[in-house]
Amino acid sequence: MDDERIVLLDADGHAIGTAPKASSHHGATPLHLAFSCYLTDPAGRILITQRAHGKRTFPSVWTNSCCGHPAPGEGLRDAVRRRVRLELGLEIESMTLILPEFRYRATxxxxxxxxxxxxxxxxxxxxxxxxxxDETAAADWRDWESCVALVDDPSASPWYREQMAQLITLGKPADWPAAPTSLLPPAIAW
Structure with missing residues (x-):
C-alpha cells in the first residue's frame, strides 16, 4: 500500500495527473479523487467504523463504513469493492450511487x-x-437513529458530518434515491 497512487483533479473534476498517496497528504493536500461507502445489511443497519489509531490522516475517528482512493484508471464500483474487501473482509452484493458530487476539505x-x-x-x-x-480499529452495525446521533459526537469524522447533513434529508438508507452516474466527476467512471 506504500506505493498507492491518487488521482489529482482540477477544480472541475478532471484528472490532471497522479501522485503518491503517502506523500500527498500534508498541510496543502491537492484536490484528489476519493469515495465514501455506507454499507447496509438486510436489517437496514449501517456499518460504522473507527479508523485505525495509526492512520496518517484522521486516526481513531468514527466514520462511515469505508473510504478510499480509486487507483488511476479504476472505476468507482471496482475501487469500492477492492477497499471494502481489504479493510473489512466483506463482499458487496449491490451498490448504488447516492451523492456523486460530494466534495470537502478538512484539516x-x-x-x-x-x-x-x-x-x-x-x-x-x-x-x-x-x-x-492497519485500516480499521473497530466496526459496529448501527441503526439509523444511532448513525444520526453520531453526527453530534466530536469523535466523528468531518466528512461523515458533512455527508450525513445531506443524507439525513433523503430519509433512511433504504429510501436514498439513486443519483445519475452522469453527475460523477469526469475523472471517474461508474
Missing amino acids: AADGVVEHESCPVVRALATGDPRLHP
Whole structure:
C-alpha cells in the first residue's frame, strides 16, 4: 500500500495527473479523487467504523463504513469493492450511487488536510467484518437513529458530518434515491 497512487483533479473534476498517496497528504493536500461507502445489511443497519489509531490522516475517528482512493484508471464500483474487501473482509452484493458530487476539505488537529472529490455510495454487504488492523480499529452495525446521533459526537469524522447533513434529508438508507452516474466527476467512471 506504500506505493498507492491518487488521482489529482482540477477544480472541475478532471484528472490532471497522479501522485503518491503517502506523500500527498500534508498541510496543502491537492484536490484528489476519493469515495465514501455506507454499507447496509438486510436489517437496514449501517456499518460504522473507527479508523485505525495509526492512520496518517484522521486516526481513531468514527466514520462511515469505508473510504478510499480509486487507483488511476479504476472505476468507482471496482475501487469500492477492492477497499471494502481489504479493510473489512466483506463482499458487496449491490451498490448504488447516492451523492456523486460530494466534495470537502478538512484539516486534522495535526494540520494534515484532506481535500477530496468524494462520491458517496450505498452498498449491501452480508457477513461479519474481518478488520484489517492497519485500516480499521473497530466496526459496529448501527441503526439509523444511532448513525444520526453520531453526527453530534466530536469523535466523528468531518466528512461523515458533512455527508450525513445531506443524507439525513433523503430519509433512511433504504429510501436514498439513486443519483445519475452522469453527475460523477469526469475523472471517474461508474
